[in-house]
Amino acid sequence: MAAGYEVIMLSWEYPPRIVGGIAPHVYNLSKELAKLGIRVHVVTCDFPDTKAHETEGGVQVDRVDSYSYPTPNFATWISMMNVNLQKRAAEVIRASGGKVRVIHAHDWLVANAAIGLKHMFRLPLVSTIHSTEKGRRGGIYDDYQRMISSEESWLTGESWRIICCSNFMVGEVTEALGVAREKIDVVPNGIDPTPFRAPLDPAALRARFARPDEKLVLYVGRLVHEKGVNLLAEATPYILRRGPAKLVLVGEGYLKESLIARAKELGVSDSVYVTGFLDSDTLRGLFRVADVSVIPSLYEPFGIVALEAMAAGTPIVTLGSGGLSEILQNGETGHFVQPNPVSLADGISTVVYTPSYAESLRAKAARRIPLYSWANIASLTTGIYRRTLKEYDAGNWKPPMPERSRASS
Amino acid sequence: MSPLFRPAILTWEYPPRVIGDLAYYVERLARGLSDKGAKVNVISFHEARPATEGVSPNLQLHWMQNPVDPHLNSVTWSLSLCSEAERVAADLFYGPGPGVDLLDVHDWHFVSAAVGLKKSLDLPFIFTVHSLEGQRSRDLSSPLSSCITGLEWLGLFESAAILATSPRVKSQVEAVHKVPPTKVRLIDASSPSWLDDTLKAYTDAKAAGRGA
Numbered sequence: 149m150a151a152g153y154e155v156i157m158l159s160w161e162y163p164p165r166i167v168g169g170i171a172p173h174v175y176n177l178s179k180e181l182a183k184l185g186i187r188v189h190v191v192t193c194d195f196p197d198t199k200a201h202e203t204e205g206g207v208q209v210d211r212v213d214s215y216s217y218p219t220p221n222f223a224t225w226i227s228m229m230n231v232n233l234q235k236r237a238a239e240v241i242r243a244s245g246g247k248v249r250v251i252h253a254h255d256w257l258v259a260n261a262a263i264g265l266k267h268m269f270r271l272p273l274v275s276t277i278h279s280t281e282k283g284r285r286g287g288i289y290d291d292y293q294r295m296i297s298s299e300e301s302w303l304t305g306e307s308w309r310i311i312c313c314s315n316f317m318v319g320e321v322t323e324a325l326g327v328a329r330e331k332i333d334v335v336p337n338g339i340d341p342t343p344f345r346a347p348l349d350p351a352a353l354r355a356r357f358a359r360p361d362e363k364l365v366l367y368v369g370r371l372v373h374e375k376g377v378n379l380l381a382e383a384t385p386y387i388l389r390r391g392p393a394k395l396v397l398v399g400e401g402y403l404k405e406s407l408i409a410r411a412k413e414l415g416v417s418d419s420v421y422v423t424g425f426l427d428s429d430t431l432r433g434l435f436r437v438a439d440v441s442v443i444p445s446l447y448e449p450f451g452i453v454a455l456e457a458m459a460a461g462t463p464i465v466t467l468g469s470g471g472l473s474e475i476l477q478n479g480e481t482g483h484f485v486q487p488n489p490v491s492l493a494d495g496i497s498t499v500v501y502t503p504s505y506a507e508s509l510r511a512k513a514a515r516r517i518p519l520y521s522w523a524n525i526a527s528l529t530t531g532i533y534r535r536t537l538k539e540y541d542a543g544n545w546k547p548p549m550p551e552r553s554r555a556s557s
Numbered sequence: 558m559s560p561l562f563r564p565a566i567l568t569w570e571y572p573p574r575v576i577g578d579l580a581y582y583v584e585r586l587a588r589g590l591s592d593k594g595a596k597v598n599v600i601s602f603h604e605a606r607p608a609t610e611g612v613s614p615n616l617q618l619h620w621m622q623n624p625v626d627p628h629l630n631s632v633t634w635s636l637s638l639c640s641e642a643e644r645v646a647a648d649l650f651y652g653p654g655p656g657v658d659l660l661d662v663h664d665w666h667f668v669s670a671a672v673g674l675k676k677s678l679d680l681p682f683i684f685t686v687h688s689l690e691g692q693r694s695r696d697l698s699s700p701l702s703s704c705i706t707g708l709e710w711l712g713l714f715e716s717a718a719i720l721a722t723s724p725r726v727k728s729q730v731e732a733v734h735k736v737p738p739t740k741v742r743l744i745d746a747s748s749p750s751w752l753d754d755t756l757k758a759y760t761d762a763k764a765a766g767r768g769a
Contacts, residue, residue, distance in 0.1 A: 217707060218700035223629055227636040228704055231669045231711070238676035260640050263624075264670070267644035268677035270651065291627045298625045299637070547651055 153249040154187040155533065156237055156265075158258040160229065162209065165195035169337070169452060170254050170278055176338055180526030182206030186533075189248065191237045193229060212236045223295060226257055234261035241269055249540075250274055250533050253307070256281075256299040263306045270547045272540045274532060275307040276335075277317065279449045282324040286374065286447070301325045308536050311529070313337050313450040314471030320449070333532050336475070337450050338525040341459040341517055344432050353430070354437040357421060358394035363500045365393050366438035366462065368431065368453050369445070371401030371422075376444030376467060379492055381407050384416045386493030390501065396438070397422045398431060435460030439500045444492060445469050454482070455520050458513040463506040465495045481513040562595035562759060563658040565646050569635070569666035571601040571618065579687050582722070582746060583663055589752045591615035596655040600645050600667075602638060617654075619645050632704045635666040642670035643677075650678055659759055661685055665705055668712035675715060681762045684716035685744070689729050710734055717762035720744040720755070 157178055161171040178188040188207045193214035194200070202209050212232040219225040241248045253262035253275045266273040281296040282288050288297055304310050304325050310332045312318045318334060321327050358364045365387065369375045377397065387393050397407065397420065404422060411420040426434070435441060441457035441464050448470035455475065457464050464482040466472050476482030483505075485495035499506050518524070540546065566587055570580040583599065591597045597616045606620040621641045628634040649657045660682035662671040671682040689709055694702040713719060713734050719741045721727035727743050730736050744754055 215707070217703050219704055220630060220632075220700045224632050224701070224704060227633045228707065230636065231672070231708070234669075234673050235676055238673060242677065260636055264640040264643035264673050265677065267640075267647045268673060270647070292629060294627055295625060295629055295633065298627070302624045302637070 151184065151186040151530070153533075153537065154189065154244055154247040155181065155250045155252055156189045156191065156241060156248050157252045157254070158233060158237060158262050159190060159192050159254045160214075160226070160233075160257040162190055162192035162211075164198065165193055173276075173278070173337060174254060176340065176522040177526055177529060178207040179205045180522040181529065183523070184526055184530055186530065187247070189240050189244070191233055191240060193233075208240075210236050210240060221292070223292065227260060230258060230260035233258060234264055237261060237265055238268065241265065241271070249537060252276070253303065254278065256296055256303055259299050259303040259306075263303065266306060270545060272308040272536045273306055274309050274311065274536055275303050276311040276313075277304065277321050277325075278313065279317070280320050280324045283317075283320050283447060283449060297324070304331075307331070308540070309333055309532050311335050311532060314474050316470040316474065317449045333528075335525055335528045335532070336520055337452050337455065338522040339452070339455040339459050339517065339520050340522060343428070344436065344456075344459045344461075346429070346432070348433050348436060350433070350437045353433045357396050357423075357434065357437075359392070361392050362419075363391065363393040363439045364434075364437060365395045365496055365500070366398070366434055366441050367395065367444070368398045368435070368441070368456070369443075370399050371397065371403040371407060373403065374445065374447040375401075376446045376469075376487070377401075377403060377407065378410075379444045379487065379489060380442055381410050381414070381420070382489035383493040383496070384411065384420060385414055386490055387496055388416060388419055389493075390497040393419060393500075395420045396434065398424075398426050398434065400424055432456075432460060435462050438462050440465055440496055440506070442466070442492070442496060443472060444487075445472065446487065448472050451475055455517070458517055461510050461514060463499050463509040464513065465492070465499055467492075475516075476513070481509060481516060483509065561658075562590070562756065563598075563655050564590065564595060564661050564759060565598045565600055565649060565657045565659070566661045566663070567600050567642055567646075567667035567670060568663040569602055569638075571599055571603075573606075574601070574603050579663060582687065585746070586661075586752070586755065587616055588612070590756070593752060593756070595756075598649055598657065600642050619649075621645060630701055631666075632701060632708075635708075636669055639667055639670035639673070642667050643673050646670065646674050646680075647678065650674075650680070659683065659763055661759070662712065662716075663687060665690070665708045665712060668708050668715075672711060672715045681717040681765070682715070683718050683720060683758060683762055684712040685720040685722065686713075686726050686730060687722050688726060689733065691729060691733055692725075713740075716740075717765055718742065718758055720758055722746065 159174040161167045163175050181188050191210045194211040215228040251273045255278050304327045318332050411417045441462040443466040450471040468484040478484035483495050485491040568583045570576045572584050587597050587599050600619045603620040610618040623638050625637040660671050663685045674680045690705040713736050
């Protein structure tokens with residue numbers, strides 16, 4: 149069931165090169181698009197011990213020399229990397245013989261390459277904006293950020309359609325980048341629940357992190373201000389007033405040392421375990437054995453951690469910030485609290501000491517997981533491709549006579 | 558000469574924006590080639606000029622503005638402007654005018670655009686080298702100079718032919734970047750045959766096949 153067209157994805161990260169959320173997103177989306185009959189070409193950065201070209205799950209992957217020489221800073225490296233990315237992508241598009249009909253860019257990191265390709269091949273450009281510089285940093289404070297934000301504006305301005313993962317992100321893109329709402333589609337992030345059902349010895353895993361009499365309170369995410377992890381540390385004494393608990397904080401970040409120090413100051417060091425990064429199997433298992441998953445984020449474009457908890461069957465306590473309020477419904481699929489330590493502690497206690505409520509949250513959340521299947525995400529994305537191509541085909545902006553200018557002089 | 562030379566000249570400076578001698582060199586070249594019947598398009602940068610200016614029936618100037626502002630350094634400035642140069646050149650290629658059949662890129666700033674256009678539209682390009690980073694930079698080992706040297710190398714490698722505007726540049730190109738001498742021509746702007754020599758290089762590059 150071939151769709152009749154091919155798509156080229158430009159992404160600076162793709163497994164096994166995983167820097168953040170873009171890599172798993174592009175990987176899962178591309179695989180599902182391939183299942184729908186769309187041939188997908190991914191052009192991305194190289195990674196040790198990977199092939200420059202390979203086909204996996206129906207997806208053609210090209211990894212380019214991402215420029216390994218010294219550069220003054222990250223943004224300059226991105227510019228240099230885009231030179232090689234564009235060069236290879238142009239070869240891929242030409243080799244497709246006109247079958248590649250959509251260029252799909254992921255974030256400003258590939259803007260230079262994507263915009264040039266759009267014009268040189270006169271193909272429509274679709275961009276997914278995973279986050280904005282303003283949102284990531286809580287504002288724009290210097291020229292480095294201004295440049296990145298300007299790149300984001302340029303990319304969104306050049307895009308035929310823009311995809312955001314939540315209505316919260318739609319607001320951010322319209323406000324921070326000045327994009328018209330009509331140009332944006334919402335497609336949530338996805339989750340594959342299958343690995344959360346793998347065989348597990350729950351008692352053995354749980355014993356690695358908490359005593360049998362302790363409630364296991366799980367936090368998964370970067371240890372940074374925007375994730376609200378400070379709030380959880382401050383809530384710990386209040387949580388312990390209700391009974392023994394172990395707060396397991398999984399992740400790394402610049403707050404790690406100060407969190408450990410604060411736990412000591414509060415006299416709760418024995419109840420706080422900062423694990424650093426954990427392997428995927430252990431992490432998924434932890435979700436399954438935890439009594440509650442706490443998501444105290446102050447800023448969250450989407451909130452993939454909520455999908456992970458839902459897939460694992462962990463009841464969720466959250467502030468409901470950003471995209472989280474779209475994934476979760478207060479009192480139905482998650483328990484919402486106010487952004488202060490007492491409210492957070494109360495919410496955690498309510499869930500862990502009211503088993504029937506926790507079970508209700510868990511069951512209702514599990515029923516919503518199919519909405520976030522990658523098959524559904526891919527189906528929504530193909531709808532955007534079809535709309536884009538319909539508008540493109542109806543218009544005049546395309547190579548009028550592709551061979552005209554090549555006629556021999 | 559054949560009237561069907563349709564070069565697009567890519568340069569980061571062109572009068573009235575004059576940084577160094579390059580602007581005047583390219584202006585003389587563009588006017589001289591157009592006087593000989595070539596349909597010349599110059600693609601350059603200016604913050605305030607109109608997008609297109611017709612100098613004569615055979616010479617059009619296309620002024621770009623940088624789509625990204627501010628910038629961190631000359632490399633990020635050039636490389637976002639390269640995408641804009643690709644847009645302008647592609648619009649000329651597809652548009653109703655005489656089109657483009659060859660690119661002449663002056664120094665490193667728009668090399669990436671030339672490579673993109675070669676790979677996408679099968680346009681051959683000439684890389685005219687006025688100076689190299691190795692001659693200009695006080696600290697060639699700096700990360701920024703390293704990037705510029707990398708872009709120069711890309712232009713030397715991907716171009717159909719290299720025109721060196723002085724014996725010193727020619728020897729540097731051959732010695733530093735190990736380019737085969739057969740790919741590098743000395744082009745002397747003070748010679749009476751300068752324009753004809755340039756056109757000969759254009760002819761050879763086209764004959765060698767696009768994307769050569």
